[in-house]
Amino acid sequence: MSSLLTNSTAMTALQTLRSVSSQLSTTQNRISTGQRVSTASDNAAYWSIATSMRSDNAALAAVSDSLGLSAATVDTEYTALTTAIGDSTSGLTKLQALLVEAKTAGVDRTKIQADITQIQQQLKSTAGAATFNGINWLSIDTSSSSTATPTSFNLVSSYSRVGGTPTIGSITVTTANYALYTTGGATKTGILDTVTGTGSTAASVDTIAIGALTDSAADQTTLDGYIKQVTTAINSVASAAANLGAVKNRLSTNTEFVQSLMDSVDRGIGQLVDADMNKESTRLAALQVQQQLGVQALSIANNSSQSILSLFR
Template identity: 75%
Template sequence: MSSSLLTNSAAMTALQTLRNVSSSLQTTENRISTGQRVATASDNAAYWSIATSMRADNAALSAVSDSLGLSAATVDTEYTALTAVVGDSTGGLTKLQALLVEAKTAGIDRTKIQADITQIQQQMKGTADAATFNGVNWLSVTTATPATFDLVSSFSRVGGTPTIGSITLTISNYSLYSTSTTGILDTVSGGASVNTIDITSLTDAATDQATLSTYITQVTAALNSVASAAADLGAVKNRIATNTDFVKTLMDSVTRGVGQLVDADMNAESTRLQALQTQQQLGVQALSIANQNSQSILSLFK
């Protein structure tokens, strides 16, 4: 093989090989440092685009998860208050109904019974007013309270079209008191509402007994309505809890999917790094040997 002073083919080949090894080594080092085999669009445009969209979806799902947490707290506040208004043998509508039945007894002191009734009425009103979370109250409403309330429940995307799912609640179904007196407990029927029932002046007369029967019917109807409202919110509460678990599971699934697309296999990359480092060292030695060949030409002129 001829030797040339101007062109060292062996050195050029060794240099090209060394460049290729150095490039591969840089790629491997980047994967190890970032933990990703597709960190930028130039690494793999298709996978990078898919991963970017999936990460955006995960961010949206995270927002849905936060909204579900807020919705759960709101619903739980209203549900707890409604349950307290339904009451039991010690308070609420259940106790109020029992007191009115007791008031039907001939010769009983209805003034003392009314004292208990008044306390229950005030307790129920206070409970409804206190059922406020983040400025939202569905039990004691005003003219500024919206007729419906949407709770964000899900997010999905088909192609480029996102869809936001929600649970729509009709506030009138849960309203106990209203500034327009259209709530379950302040709607006037038969001359009084559940909130304003007063039996102090009633006697054992037939007309007064009929009035007591009307009050009992009214309270029983209110009890059924409030119990129904509580049951409805209980179902919504369970739905939100189920959606919350699903969204968290879905977020984990999306995260795993992104990882499968772009994450680097650290075991494989560490093995490749050692191999490339060895190749680099051998390349440097090969280039050094090729460069020494040119020096041998000087011996021809001695």
């Protein structure tokens, strides 16, 4: 039946055209954003998960930055400790060799003391220079003032979230384990400024003086005590350096893991919300053809009512 009031063919064509236009708009949005889920209305569950994962990734990025800062700090302290140990020409190793040389009968110990003094000054300079971002673990302030060095530092190492509960992992570093020199306290407690011995022979590695010693048995015993003291200091500094080396390796491993984890999270987010561009480009071409055909179909349906006029001619 032909009707002027109801054109069912045109209504069907219009409905089809609207559907195709809606799908075309969705496809164009996916192509322009690169995402098939860009808003909560696209897929509420996937959008919520992706938003949370992006938040976690931002936290992991902050952890990565913190790991970089921590690694730089540890590397600075580690370098200073290994420099303090030294070798045959510098540091505690050279100091030990000089004290052994001083055991030789008839040797001019005042000249040896000149070398020892220079090494002592260099050790203190090395410890004082081991500062990164205002942090120094080798020369610390043990006073009770507000400027005192904290007894420990927490180095951020990881981040995780189970449900709504975030967990921050950290590596705790105790500064007293690495202190070569201390200031502000009632007594010196650093590896190189702790006084050992009694009476006139009481000294720290930092204050050892042999210029006035002779070949007497008592002075030879004093030299033996100094050699033992420096040997103990070498072992303590080496232990501290080994500890920091382990921390350094752990930070390096964590840095690589966090970077890999961030990449994994990015891939996970992509699986949830990224659009398949091959699929969308193919769909776009098909919808554009369907839209053109829909326009043609609607035009034909609208023109069919014109044939009614011929009945009244």
